[in-house]
Amino acid sequence: MDLSLTETQKAVQDTAREFATRVIAPVAREIDEKERFPREILKGLAELGLMAVNVPEELGGAGAGVVSYALAMQEIARACASTAVTMAVTNMVGEVIAAFGSDEQKARCCAKLASGEWIAGAFALSESEAGSDPGGMRTVATKDGTDWVLDGAKQWITSGAHAGVMVVWARTADRATHPGTRGISCFLVEGGTPGLKVGRAEDKMGIRGSNTVPLTFDGCRIPESALLGQLHGGFKIAMMALDGGRIGISAQAIGIARAALEESVRYALERKQFGKAIAEFQAIQWKLADMRTQLDASHLLCMRAAWLKENKREFSREASMSKVYATEAANRIANMAVQIHGGYGYIREFAAERHLRDARVTMIYEGTSEVQRVVVARSLLT
Numbered sequence: 093m094d095l096s097l098t099e100t101q102k103a104v105q106d107t108a109r110e111f112a113t114r115v116i117a118p119v120a121r122e123i124d125e126k127e128r129f130p131r132e133i134l135k136g137l138a139e140l141g142l143m144a145v146n147v148p149e150e151l152g153g154a155g156a157g158v159v160s161y162a163l164a165m166q167e168i169a170r171a172c173a174s175t176a177v178t179m180a181v182t183n184m185v186g187e188v189i190a191a192f193g194s195d196e197q198k199a200r201c202c203a204k205l206a207s208g209e210w211i212a213g214a215f216a217l218s219e220s221e222a223g224s225d226p227g228g229m230r231t232v233a234t235k236d237g238t239d240w241v242l243d244g245a246k247q248w249i250t251s252g253a254h255a256g257v258m259v260v261w262a263r264t265a266d267r268a269t270h271p272g273t274r275g276i277s278c279f280l281v282e283g284g285t286p287g288l289k290v291g292r293a294e295d296k297m298g299i300r301g302s303n304t305v306p307l308t309f310d311g312c313r314i315p316e317s318a319l320l321g322q323l324h325g326g327f328k329i330a331m332m333a334l335d336g337g338r339i340g341i342s343a344q345a346i347g348i349a350r351a352a353l354e355e356s357v358r359y360a361l362e363r364k365q366f367g368k369a370i371a372e373f374q375a376i377q378w379k380l381a382d383m384r385t386q387l388d389a390s391h392l393l394c395m396r397a398a399w400l401k402e403n404k405r406e407f408s409r410e411a412s413m414s415k416v417y418a419t420e421a422a423n424r425i426a427n428m429a430v431q432i433h434g435g436y437g438y439i440r441e442f443a444a445e446r447h448l449r450d451a452r453v454t455m456i457y458e459g460t461s462e463v464q465r466v467v468v469a470r471s472l473l474t
């Protein structure tokens with residue numbers, strides 16, 4: 093089995109690592125502390141092709157594939173998880189438009205997302221009463237003449253206040269005629285559209301430099317051409333986009349965990365107790381060994397899921413396995429990093445506490461750990 097990277101994958105990884113180390117890492121703490129949405133960094137990512145890594149070149153993307161995307165995501169998250177999630181959602185939005193959009197939609201949106209002219213994209217699926225069960229959404233789209241009119245509210249929308257374009261799901265037929273998830277459609281809504289109101293940003297435990305807002309649609313009128321994909325076919329688009337998104341979040345978790353491990357190794361070699369470096373104690377060595385083993389297992393699961401998607405094979409189960417394992421491992425690893433740092437792990441002077449706060453949400457968004465297990469179990473039992 094050949095696990096070596098292609099030249100393109102290596103180049104994308106190197107580019108992301110260099111930018112992350114030189115530009116992002118030095119300001120990551122400040123981004124977290126000030127809850128600052130890092131516009132200039134996102135622009136920089138776009139200039140490097142990292143906002144549309146797996147979007148075809150003819151649409152303005154880098155066309156570098158899913159493995160390259162996962163590798164880049166790991167590098168950016170290693171420096172700053174807030175920047176990474178903004179990048180992840182923007183890449184997902186670009187990909188979903190490239191995959192399901194009309195020629196006009198692709199031409200209008202992909203290049204702007206890729207170039208940073210639109211600083212971010214947003215994925216507006218969840219609602220306050222419909223998170224793990226998006227089929228229970230209440231937002232509706234009603235036809236009025238040739239327009240669609242959106243009414244309802246979305247919750248926990250990453251980059252909702254900054255997005256140039258949002259992918260928005262709404263019910264277009266009632267359950268009587270279209271049972272279950274079959275009456276849901278998907279629309280492209282540009283930021284600033286009249287009738288779209290952005291609510292107050294959430295005060296979060298981690299990824300504090302990313303923007304998470306509720307959105308309200310109050311008679312928000314969009315043209316017929318805003319429909320993305322088939323009428324009533326939106327739920328499958330969401331599921332397929334999330335399958336890919338879960339690879340991105342597992343890569344984000346791996347990046348956070350890698351930072352936590354690297355800092356733990358450094359600290360363990362420097363910190364002296366009982367007259368020697370704590371790295372000399374087996375209690376610390378075993379933690380480091382467990383952290384590295386779980387990190388590598390996460391990476392291999394992530395690479396397999398990315399490779400399957402890139403090669404147009406089925407990858408839904410593998411993406412969920414990658415997400416549930418990598419995000420839970422990242423939480424264990426970040427927690428062990430705090431333990432290795434002792435009292436210093438609990439204060440802001442060191443990054444260990446930020447990694448633990450940032451890692452936590454990866455087990456929740458783009459499908460909770462519980463939902464990932466549902467996907468894996470269903471694939472075994474049906």
Ligand code: COS
Nearest residue numbers: 218223224225226227273328331332334408457458459463
């Ligand atoms: N790819 C393509 N189609 C899929 C799919 C996938 N991965 N998963 C489901 N579908 C299709 C099904 O085939 C079914 O199609 P038909 O209507 O033709 O039969 C339809 O979608 C509904 O599927 P299902 O009945 O399995 O849907 P459920 O409501 O039971 O949902 C889970 C299943 C729980 C897996 C889904 O709701 C889910 O992923 N929830 C989490 C959502 C999430 O990640 N939220 C976070 C939002 S972003 S922060």
